[in-house]
Amino acid sequence: MAKGHGHANGPQDGPQDDPLAKVLQPPPDESPEQRARREQQQREATRVSLQIDEGIQEARKAYERRKKAVKILLLGQAESGKSTTLKNFQLAFSPSHFRNERLAWRTIIQLNLIRQVLLEVLEEEWANPTEAPPQPQLSEKARGKLPMRSSVPNAAPTNGAKPAGNPTRSIRFSAQAQPSASLTDVHRRTRTRLLPLLAIEVDLTMKLFPELASAPPVMKEVCVRAGNGWKDVLMKLQKEQKDKLKGKGNAAGTTDELTTVLDGCREDIVGLWEDQAVKAVLRRHGVRMQDMPGFFLNDSARVATIAYDPTDDDIVRARLRTLGVEEHRFTMESGMSWASGSEWYIYDVGGSRSMRPHWIPYFDDVQAIIFLAPLAFNLMLEEDSKVNRLEDSITLWREICGNVLLQGATLILFFNKMDILQATLAAGIRVAKYVPSYSDQPNDVLHVVKYFRDKFRGYHKRLSPKARPFYCHETSVIDTRATAVILVGVREGILRSHLQSVNVI
Ligand SMILES: Nc1nc2c(ncn2[C@@H]2O[C@H](COP(=O)(O)OP(=O)(O)OP(=O)(O)O)[C@@H](O)[C@H]2O)c(=O)[nH]1
Ligand SMILES: [Mg+2]
Structure with a gap:
């Protein structure tokens, strides 16, 4: 082995002139113990280096996977049903993952x-x-x-x-x-x-x-922190x-x-x-x-x-307030052959006003937003008892529609808690009392939904930076069977437009 006494003559020099090789060369008078220690250190350094390489590979794969995955953001005010919708997604398309957590939900x-x-x-x-x-x-x-x-x-x-x-x-x-x-x-x-x-x-x-x-x-209600x-x-x-x-x-x-x-x-x-x-x-x-x-x-x-x-x-009905933003990754376990095995990321956010600034970092990378808006025309926000819940939902919807970061995302509106709307109207509570512009139109589910659907559609059309289709569903996401049917349609729509956007179909 070269002893490292070469001359620094330029790039054409052999390995013995490489300064790094020089540094790594054993000292001339190395004892057998020193040599064993040095070799052990070298092996350890190689192992760490390989580990780092593997980590980089993993991170790159995860990045590629995430880039190809379908990403959905669940938005809406607090208690609108975002986490409940997430649970429906998991139950319908990734049931074994959903059921693994049964014991934790029991306590909740x-x-x-x-x-x-x-x-x-x-x-x-x-x-x-x-x-x-x-x-x-x-x-x-x-x-x-x-x-x-x-x-x-x-x-x-x-x-x-x-x-x-x-x-x-x-x-x-x-x-x-x-x-x-x-x-x-x-x-x-x-x-x-x-x-x-x-x-x-x-x-x-x-x-x-x-x-x-x-x-x-x-706020002293059970809640979940991101993670x-x-x-x-x-x-x-x-x-x-x-x-x-x-x-x-x-x-x-x-x-x-x-x-x-x-x-x-x-x-x-x-x-x-x-x-x-x-x-x-x-x-x-x-x-x-x-x-x-x-x-x-x-x-x-x-x-x-x-x-x-x-x-x-x-489990679907259990209430656990969300704090911050939670990422849920899952693989489709069932369904159409072309959907099964696909990776999905669903971001579930806390909906109360103080948490809304945390949503923004997730805006530039999602294909679809499911926006939950219960037609709670007679209720006030928990965090601000002066603000009407439906008015707050409309304000939020307008901001989402007009946001340029989201201009490429499909917006899917869920008029959630339809069961509560039905009960409220059946109890004789009049929409016009809270929304004067509703005037003397019939106070039934059909007319009330049509009135607000037109309103939401109008803002969607007017404020979207570029034209995009308007999707709206009436839901009661505590009804898992009915919700599964809606989610199958939503999944197909999202996946189709996602695959189109990455030129697969
Ligand atoms: N009756 C009825 N209750 C519902 C419906 N959707 C959700 N809920 C209930 O409403 C409560 C709030 O739902 P969540 O899904 O936790 O609401 P969230 O939007 O995630 O709320 P935050 O995490 O606080 O932002 C839960 O107890 C649900 O069971 C519905 O369609 N009808
Ligand atoms: Mg939640």
């Missing part, structure tokens, strides 16, 4: 149920009793005037209230009572028995989502719980504390929800639990059990 559904356990509205009633009207409560019409509010259970101490008498779990209170029945000591005792649930909810929510500690009460980290945290907590229970001699070690306590509270929860006096209080407070996010009270006899295993529909 249990937390959803606890949030709706009605205690807050009872507290309010005790603090400021409303008049129990002698006869049929507020008219359906009047109900619609009342704001839809979130029920935020308060796990604060019980003001020292002690259970009176001898509470029994199986008690059915005032089932025969008139709608105007008032709350009694039985309700107070039930509330006391249910309080441990709220303490567990607060504790678990804080463990899963520590960022909520500083959030305003209205899906909550699922890992949840799995870890579930394992810890099991180990703890095993340690305490619970041989099975299969049931966590939340499930056990919830199971013990089942009859009280069902009883409270079916109670006529409670129903009357809800009406007087203008609270329609059925329209609220994560509504599981109708299913509490099934959910609040040790053996509860969420159905696909339960």
